[in-house]
Amino acid sequence: MNKQLSVIGVPMDLGQMRRGVDMGPSAIRYAGMVERLEQLKYNIEDLGDIEIPRPKQNTDEKQDNLRNLNEIAEGSRRLAKAVDEVVENKRFPLVLGGDHSIAMGTLAGVAKHYENLGVIWYDAHGDLNTADSSPSGNIHGMPLAVSLGVGHEKLTSIHDYEPKIKPENIVIIGARSLDEGERVLIEEKGIKVYTMHEVDRMGMTQVMEETVDYLKDRTDGVHLSLDLDGLDPNEAPGVGTPVMGGLSYRESHLAMEMLHQSGMITSAEFVEVNPILDEKNKTASVAVGLMGSLFGESLK
Ligand SMILES: NC(=[NH2+])NCCC[C@H](N)C(=O)O
Ligand SMILES: [Mn+2]
Numbered sequence: 667m668n669k670q671l672s673v674i675g676v677p678m679d680l681g682q683m684r685r686g687v688d689m690g691p692s693a694i695r696y697a698g699m700v701e702r703l704e705q706l707k708y709n710i711e712d713l714g715d716i717e718i719p720r721p722k723q724n725t726d727e728k729q730d731n732l733r734n735l736n737e738i739a740e741g742s743r744r745l746a747k748a749v750d751e752v753v754e755n756k757r758f759p760l761v762l763g764g765d766h767s768i769a770m771g772t773l774a775g776v777a778k779h780y781e782n783l784g785v786i787w788y789d790a791h792g793d794l795n796t797a798d799s800s801p802s803g804n805i806h807g808m809p810l811a812v813s814l815g816v817g818h819e820k821l822t823s824i825h826d827y828e829p830k831i832k833p834e835n836i837v838i839i840g841a842r843s844l845d846e847g848e849r850v851l852i853e854e855k856g857i858k859v860y861t862m863h864e865v866d867r868m869g870m871t872q873v874m875e876e877t878v879d880y881l882k883d884r885t886d887g888v889h890l891s892l893d894l895d896g897l898d899p900n901e902a903p904g905v906g907t908p909v910m911g912g913l914s915y916r917e918s919h920l921a922m923e924m925l926h927q928s929g930m931i932t933s934a935e936f937v938e939v940n941p942i943l944d945e946k947n948k949t950a951s952v953a954v955g956l957m958g959s960l961f962g963e964s965l966k
């Protein structure tokens with residue numbers, strides 16, 4: 667794996683309704699991220715936080731079922747530009763959220779540099795909604811659809827090209843809450859999904875072996891988008907949209923270790939850490955622990 671890391675914080679909370687997730691980047695840094703990765707002999711450059719525009723007022727008002735559309739589009743453009751530059755400089759972008767809407771910006775910045783960027787979406791949700799299918803109007807439930815070119819033009823056009831990724835290069839892991847429209851899109855586009863059902867039946871070892879096998883021939887880089895709500899809320903309580911019956915801490919570590927061994931991950935983001943909903947920064951610590959495994963910690 668690329669030993670030159672550039673960290674970008676994205677204090678974004680406009681993609682959903684629970685305040686506090688904008689403090690995720692601080693919480694993750696505070697949980698000792700830099701020290702942990704430096705021990706693994708990475709060169710780390712912390713680029714600080716992207717500035718997110720504040721909505722004028724009435725944040726609850728959702729125009730066209732897309733809450734805070736303009737501010738999120740602008741924030742995503744800024745993030746895309748920063749990420750683009752990191753990849754341009756041959757460094758590994760490690761992005762800290764913020765709610766999951768930031769993935770639109772991250773992917774816009776990364777995917778430009780690849781013919782076939784793979785995406786591992788580690789999440790309880792599919793985040794494949796559009797304004798038409800979304801039950802909430804929350805844009806954090808839409809970034810994967812947007813990156814496929816499906817959604818409002820102000821979002822799909824971020825960083826001036828579309829689509830960012832292809833459906834056959836995506837693997838969703840840990841899904842257990844999919845809205846009707848998301849199921850239709852998954853079916854229509856042929857997106858590979860390992861729901862909790864498959865994880866339970868096959869075990870994480872086989873899920874990750876298959877994932878790595880599936881992506882290795884068809885992609886020239888792989889982005890890991892890890893939503894902490896993919897984990898069980900008992901182990902990662904500091905998230906805005908918890909769903910029972912999630913991936914365990916141990917399964918998640920195994921997944922990260924296997925991704926490390928694959929050597930295929932070229933960018934990553936850890937999102938939805940909300941310190942206000944957390945218990946003593948537990949979820950941020952879990953995020954840092956998972957980064958440890960992803961970047962090569964092992965007992966031998
Ligand atoms: N990134 C997330 N946590 N997304 C949760 C999305 C929840 C629901 N599917 C929605 O569209 O509102
Ligand atoms: Mn989620």
Ligand SMILES: [Mn+2]
Nearest residue numbers: 766789793893
């Ligand atoms: Mn998500």
